[in-house]
Amino acid sequence: xxxxxxxxxxxxxxxxxxxxxxxxxxxxxxxxxxxxxxxxxxxxxxxxxxxxxxxxxxxxxxxxxxxxxxxxxxxxxxxxxxxxxxxxxxxxxxxxxxxxxxxxxxxxxxxxxxxxxxxxxxxx
Numbered sequence: 456x457x458x459x460x461x462x463x464x465x466x467x468x469x470x471x472x473x474x475x476x477x478x479x480x481x482x483x484x485x486x487x488x489x490x491x492x493x494x495x496x497x498x499x500x501x502x503x504x505x506x507x508x509x510x511x512x513x514x515x516x517x518x519x520x521x522x523x524x525x526x527x528x529x530x531x532x533x534x535x536x537x538x539x540x541x542x543x544x545x546x547x548x549x550x551x552x553x554x555x556x557x558x559x560x561x562x563x564x565x566x567x568x569x570x571x572x573x574x575x576x577x578x579x
Contacts, residue, residue: 513566520570
């Protein structure tokens with residue numbers, strides 16, 4: 456069964472560097488190669504590469520969490536947030552210097568807070 460809502464949602468990512476994430480192309484079960492994603496990042500102008508990548512990833516995370524809430528409800532949303540936090544904890548702990556320099560953890564939690572704000576607004 457094809458999920459038209461999800462297909463419409465991920466269509467926004469297909470024409471950007473985020474088109475290299477698994478699931479963005481619903482017609483393919485093959486995960487895109489990481490090398491292609493890295494090439495796309497290096498093709499961005501150096502002056503705004505970091506900003507474009509991080510702001511895009513932050514927006515993508517909060518939008519997808521909001522979509523989980525809208526499609527599957529509050530319980531699944533909270534489970535997804537918890538799972539994302541667990542998965543990011545280890546990489547953040549190993550790269551503390553890099554995380555601090557680029558405020559990666561702050562940006563990560565800002566994305567989750569943005570999704571939480573939308574969920575609270577919708578619930579009333």
